[in-house]
Amino acid sequence: MAEREQFWSAPPEWETAEITRAGFSARPVLGLGQVLVSGQFDAARETLAPGAPEAGLWSVIEGDRYLVRIARDRALLVTSQPLAIQSGWHAQGFATSPADDGWSVFELGGEGLRDVIAEAVSADLDRGSPSAAVQFAGTTALLYRTAENRARLHLERAVAAYVWQWLETRKG
Amino acid sequence: MQLFSCPFCGPRDETEFHFGAEAGNVRPEPAASTSAEAWADYLHFETNPKGPSREIWVHTTCGEFFLMERDTVTHEVKGSQSLRRGEA
């Protein structure tokens, strides 16, 4: 029986991993709160995070709690620290699934950010999109910004090592 | 590369979409009194029009199913429409 573990490259040590180049940098963002919200978006925002801003594709979001829109009836509530939100159905018309560790989050930055992103994404970033979900290097990701030249990428944990390796091999 | 338009997300690369079915192919009911021929017709026989067509597609990135009108010869997309009541 082959040692299947060896088929894949080892994931990096997320606590210390970083990519630093002249025009591009990346680092994992650890310890965020992430809750998947499914159902009526407005009711969920009103109940869980009144007034919290909503991030779409490539939009610039500010603050330490916001909703990253995935679909018409789905969003990821992101907070600076994990929240004690109960899992399950809420009578207001939505369900919550705590997923603090379900997505890995990378922060990308630098003058060459746009070039690196352009290699990964075919969607028109300047046009934007209500949904932050997009195909990134062949896998589904959530992509938005926290400043003009600083982006955040949420990836399902299982593909984080692959995308990190992909980012490491960019010229940018 | 071609752009398709999701009613929620807007224009995205065609690779984010997947064909679902021809629009208007309604499942015959009730199942108990549906003939084998009608059931087979529903499952296996497509109209496969040459030219203007109405199809159900899914935007796999966000999961939205919608109606897309396009031309199977010129590949021109006429428009997309949400399948939800009360949504544009």
Ligand SMILES: [Zn+2]
């Ligand atoms: Zn969509």
